[in-house]
Amino acid sequence: MADQPHVCLIVDNPLRDLEGLVLLARQLATRGARATLVPMYEQGFDVPALRPDMVLVNYIRPNNVDLIKSYKRAGVLVGVLDTEGIGGKNADQFAGMVKGTGCTDLVDLYCVWGQAQYAAFLRQGTVPAEILRATGCPRYDFCAPPWRAALPEPSVASGYVLINTNFPTVNPRFSGSSSDEEGAMVQAGFTREFARQFIADGREAYRHTLGMAIELAKHFSDVPFVLRPHPFENLDSYGAFADLPNASVIQSGTSLEWISGARLLVHQNCSTAIEATMLNVEPLSMEWFNTPALRLDAATRVSRRAHGEAELIELVRQGLEGKLAHPSSEIVDFRREIISDLYLAMDGASSVRVSEAVLSTMAAGEQHLRPAAGSRSPSLRGLAAAAARRTLGHRAGKALRRLYGSAEGERRRAGKVFGDGLVNTILQRIDAASADRRRFVARTPASIRGGMFSGASLQLAEVN
Structure with missing residues (x-):
């Protein structure tokens, strides 16, 4: 050497x-x-x-x-x-x-x-x-310090509601179809039965998420919304959301960069919910169309869970008005535990x-x-x-x-x-x-x- x-x-x-x-x-x-x-x-x-x-x-x-x-x-x-x-x-x-x-x-x-x-x-x-x-x-x-100071400023002014999506298997950026993604999941070690169920459930979740994103942006028309797809998702599929005057679809930059400038994070089964808690941004999970195949336990448990559209709209309203109640002791304890289990330390x-x-x-x-x-x-x-x-x-x-x-x-x-x-x-x-x-x-x-x-x-x- x-x-x-x-x-x-x-x-x-x-x-x-x-x-x-x-x-x-x-x-x-x-x-x-x-x-x-x-x-x-x-x-x-x-x-x-x-x-x-x-x-x-x-x-x-x-x-x-x-x-x-x-x-x-x-x-x-x-x-x-x-x-x-x-x-x-x-x-x-x-x-x-x-x-x-x-x-x-x-x-x-x-x-x-x-x-x-x-x-x-x-x-x-x-x-x-x-x-x-x-x-x-x-x-x-x-x-964490000192490196948090090295995060870049987002290209949109801070204070937006961030919606992170996680659908690379049903909305792929690089592969030609979901069948290609099914093969990739099997090659990675999942059973074909699970891969097919995951993709079928993912299609429904993608449809519900896009619809809910549009509904939120219309309901809170004076609030900026940023939808950030997974890096391996097709950006163009979110055009109906991007057409709204207070909405943007942005795939550039890191998840931490965009979370750092957000007031709230809306997601389903996205590990960026854990990142949000690291940066003191409250994550809200859309649970009413979640499934056993899709569910990521940690991302769900660190989040405040909405079990319907009306409940999510109310949580977003409370968050925007600074009226969200303190998270339950169960959520607080789990957030602390999950950092050690999955990330060792935020030091x-x-x-x-x-x-x-x-x-x-x-x-x-x-x-x-x-x-x-x-x-x-x-x-x-x-x-x-x-x-x-x-x-x-x-x-x-x-x-x-x-x-x-x-x-x-x-x-x-x-x-x-x-x-x-x-x-x-x-x-x-x-x-x-x-x-x-x-x-x-x-x-x-x-x-x-x-x-x-x-x-x-x-x-x-x-x-x-």
Whole structure:
């Protein structure tokens, strides 16, 4: 390992993940490491070209197992900071989904968000205890000092009612139909029966949510409303709401950014309800069309529950007039409990914990790689894909993909790109909020030879 250890951070969804990973990259850089942000769809080219000591992947699922195997065969350590750290119905289901990939022996470090996931992973033997760390998730560091000061101002003046939707399976932005989403759910570990029920219930919930959003905006016509779809939803489907004079549909920015400027949050089964409680914004849940397949227990239990349209309108009215009663002791206690269970702590230090776990894993990795993982080969398909990348290089591979690939695949890629301008804007806000007075910039890594490198990955460097 070089004097300056090098870690690649895989960025899945920039809209959701980029700010937290930029903060993590900065924490690593302040501790003497080289940190490179790698777009998820470019990792097959860029990680081999960059030759890091460690790659921190966004998850371990069937669709990236061959890539992980190729990293291990090249002598690269593999860590996981799962972007869906509270995925599944509960912690045990999530631990079972990860274990069900059959590939967790490939991992040298697994960072879970909270104590519930940590305990579930141990109960189910998902990964060995010695590589499991409860760290929290860096993107939630922006809920606490000093990083809350680094949240950007929303593009709409504060004081709006925020409606967050969560229907990527029935209103998909990237895939062609819900049948594609059904297949993706099955591949992720859900049964086909559950996937079909989830999608059927989701269609009804989407219809009710859109109708209720329109009703609220019409009823409170002098109040601004912002509807923020899930990052993987089709924005255009909310046109009937956006046509109202006091309504906006906005998919840019992070959920924390938009919650921070809201007076209330209206949702159904959206984990941003928990984020709202972190930022002292009251979440209101539309329960009258909820179902067992759709219900996310934590999101429901942290919220004030409306069991009909009239009850929701009354709760919104009370919230706008500052007359909401103090939440029940049951809700208050659960909110406190859920932070520890799912997010570890709201102390602004998750990025520190992850960076220290990464650095200690790299230091230990100088001695040895985990032998069970190092001996496993990618599938024949994975070997063929890797050979094609090496032979064609990035430019030719990209041209062939655009010529013969699907429009859906190109839409997915387009939705997951980020540039140096965006990353440096985030860095400037983080630098300004930091007490260390150090300044960093993101640049394309220098001296990367060969045709494999995409040019899209960005490495942090300190500026004097």
